[in-house]
Amino acid sequence: MLTMDASTAMLLVIDIQAKLMPAIDQSAAILANARRLVDAAALLGVPMLFTEQNAKGIGPTVPELVPPPALLVHKMAFDACREPAFQARLPEGRAIVVAGCEAHVCVLQTTLGLLERGRKVFLVRDAVGARRAENKDAALRRMERHGAEIVTTEMVVFEWLGSADHPRFREALALVK
Numbered sequence: 237m238l239t240m241d242a243s244t245a246m247l248l249v250i251d252i253q254a255k256l257m258p259a260i261d262q263s264a265a266i267l268a269n270a271r272r273l274v275d276a277a278a279l280l281g282v283p284m285l286f287t288e289q290n291a292k293g294i295g296p297t298v299p300e301l302v303p304p305p306a307l308l309v310h311k312m313a314f315d316a317c318r319e320p321a322f323q324a325r326l327p328e329g330r331a332i333v334v335a336g337c338e339a340h341v342c343v344l345q346t347t348l349g350l351l352e353r354g355r356k357v358f359l360v361r362d363a364v365g366a367r368r369a370e371n372k373d374a375a376l377r378r379m380e381r382h383g384a385e386i387v388t389t390e391m392v393v394f395e396w397l398g399s400a401d402h403p404r405f406r407e408a409l410a411l412v413k
Contacts, residue, residue, distance in 0.1 A: 239395045239398075240331060240333065240358055240387070240391075240392060240395040240396060241331075241395070241396070241398070242280045242281065242282050242396035242397075242398070244329070244330055244331055245282050245330055245331050245332075245333055245358075245396065246282065246283045246284070246285065246326075246327060246330040246331070246332055246333065247273055247274065247277040247282055247283070247284045247285070247333050247335070248284075248285050248286075248287075248316075248332050248333065248334050248335070248336070248346075249270060249273070249274065249284065249285070249286045249287070249297075249301065249303075249335050249336055250286075250287050250289075250316065250334065250335070250336025250337065250342050250343050250346055251287055251288060251289045251294070251336050251337050251338070251342050251343075252266075252267065252270055252286075252297055252298055252301055252335070252336055252337055253288055253289065253291070253294045253295050253296060253297055253298065253337070254294075254295035254296055254297070254298050254299070255293075255294045255295040256294050256295075256337055256338070257298055257337070257365075259367045260337055260338070260365040260366065260367060261365060261366060261367060261368060261369050261372070262365065263365060265362065266335075266337070266362070266363055266364065266365040267298065267300060267301075269335070269360065269362045269363035269389040270301060270335045270336070270363045271300055271301060272363075272389050272393070272411045272412060273333070273335055273360065273363055273389055273392060273393075274301060275411050276392065276393045276396060276408055276411055277396075279404050279407055279408055279411075280396050280397070280404060280408065282333075282396065283327060283330070284303065284307055285307055285308075285309065285322075285325055285326065286301070286303040286307055286308045286309070287308070287309050287310075287311055287316050287322065287336075287342070287346075288308060288309070288310050288311070289311055289312070289314070289342055290311075290312055291310055307325075309321050309322045309325060313345075314341050314342045314345040314346075315342075315345035315346050315348070315349040316342070316346040316349070317346060317349030317350060317352075317353060318349065331355070331356040331357070331358060332350055332355050332356070332357050332358070333358045333360060333387075333392055334346070334347055334350075334357060334358065334359050334360060334364070334384075335360045335363035335364060336363075336364060336365075337364070337365045337366065338365065338366045338367065338371070339364045339365060339366040339371060339372040339375040339376065340366055340371040340372065340374060340375035343359075343364055343375065343379075344375045344378065344379060347359060347379045347382075347384050348379070348382060351379075351382050351383050351384065356385075357379075357383070357384040357385065358384070358385045358387045358392065359376065359379055359380075359384045359385065359386050359387065360387055360388065360389055360392060361376060361386050361387065361388055362388050362389050363389055364376070389412065390412050393408055393411060393412050394412075396408075
């Protein structure tokens, strides 16, 4: 299937952390879109997983997105796939919808790790950030070359809905308006 399906997807939010976000280009928009994705996933029953890179140094996930402890993986490796705790919480057979920071470091390496493991990856362009736009652009191109689909927040929400007849359509629509 080429479209994203809520019943076979998972949202992965990578390292949207308190000390990092002030340095991220267009951080307010990235944070707002990540929040929309989290809200849509909760509304539509899509499993979620969050990572924090070196939380002692970079701080916890931003207050706007704080995940329950059961959905959080602490890591030191840039590629979360190298962390056994991450692998243990990654459900089999689900396509991974990715948001987070930084595009050219942890998002890139984790996405490549997921692709190497045969996962379908949808990278949410407007919910991925980096300190410098050129790093984000280069990372997006590289991930796309290796098989990640580049999508937007609205594409995710509407594909997860699948139809205007969806019982949660109006609530989901309110997230993107």
